Amino acid sequence: GESVGLHLPTLSVQEGDNSIINCAYSNSASDYFIWYKQESGKGPQFIIDIRSNMDKRQGQRVTVLLNKTVKHLSLQIAATQPGDSAVYFCAENKDSGYSTLTFGKGTMLLVSP
C-alpha cells in the first residue's frame, strides 16, 4: 500500500512465515519494475526486477508478481528471517527513453523471532 504523511505501512510477521508486500503503480505504460530493500541507515539494495512481458519472476526466497490489469506488484518473501526486517520499495520505470525510476513510499517489514 501507499503511505500517508510520515507513517509507512507496516507488515509484522513471525520468523519463518511467508511475507507478501504489495505495491500499486501508477502508470500503465511502465514496463520495468524493481523491488529494493532499505535497512536502517543504509542505501536501498536491489532485490529483484521484472519486465512487463512477464507476470512472475523468482529469485532466492523471493518472488515478484506483476498484474498489469490492475497495476499491482507484489513481493513474496519465503521463510522470512529477522534479517529481512527493512523498508521495501517498489519502483517503476515510466519514462520512455531513459531509466529514471519512480519509487513508491515503501512498506516496513518487521520480523519477530
Added chain:
Amino acid sequence: GAGVSQSPSNKVTEKGKDVELRCDPISGHTALYWYRQSLGQGLEFLIYFQGNSAPDKSGLPSDRFSAERTGGSVSTLTIQRTQQEDSAVYLCASSLGLAGRKRDTGELFFGEGSRLTVL
C-alpha cells in the same frame, strides 16, 4: 572502491548556507543518479547523468539545487542558500548505463547517503 561512496555522511548547516555533497560512483558505471529521501518517505528523483549526454534535471526542486559530474565520474550536488525543508538524506546511485542504448540495466547501486540537517 567496491561500492558507491558518498561524503559527508552527515552534514549540519545553518539556514542560508551553501552545501556540497559528493558522490563517487562505481568504476565503469556511466549512469549516475541523485535522489532525496525525507523522513519516512520514498525516494524523490533529483537528477540523472548518462555518459556525455546532457543531464536530466527535471527533478531538481528549485534553482538553488545544481549538480555536476566531472570527467564522467565524481558528482557534486550543490544546494545554495539552504532552507529547513532541504533537510533529508541525499542518496546517490550509479548503474552500468549501457552506452548507445536508451535504457540501462535498471539496477541502481546506491551509496549510504548524506544526511543533511538544516537548522
